Amino acid sequence: SQQGEEDPQALSIQEGENATMNCSYKTSINNLQWYRQNSGRGLVHLILIRSNEREKHSGRLRVTLDTSKKSSSLLITASRAADTASYFCATDAGGNNRLAFGKGNQVVVIP
């Protein structure tokens, strides 16, 4: 079964607003990662949070991890038009560090 199911699937916000997206997974993990993908491009690694961490910050990004609920959230604060992209969470639950991705959240930031 597929790990990592983001919710909501699509989000449209005004520049300056915050964007929050969620991800759930099904089995135990060592870490969870968030990636960004601009249309037609490769994936850019945003942040990795380990299973013993509850929250992590990187610039305007804030990631939380709740292993009891098997869920994670990504918050982008003070969004910019350049944040328009698809955001994927990925877990390493498959072993050998192979990543299992969700279907992604499409975020559109309107200038």
Add this chain to the structure above:
Amino acid sequence: NAGVMQNPRHLVRRRGQEARLRCSPMKGHSHVYWYRQLPEEGLKFMVYLQKENIIDESGMPKERFSAEFPKEGPSILRIQQVVRGDSAAYFCATSGRTRTDTQYFGPGTRLTVL
């Protein structure tokens, strides 16, 4: 330090032809992962290789697909006798000295089968 490189970026093949996709890891990286992304989908794991070894091929289709990572040169994902359903974006990701390191992705190869 150059990132992960993939070529070609776009590849068009007719049904029945062969497709060869190349991935050159970041300097110092010895772990290579291949993923496939169908339209409007997330990435799906295909195969994990280290130099000259296939470590995990649990995501590879049983037929027509193969991968290698020779001692010298890039990793190759080879698809024989392509079919329209093989049309997708193929990404490789590489990581450093340990298998738990962050994976860095290449720009992908977009394969179109006519």
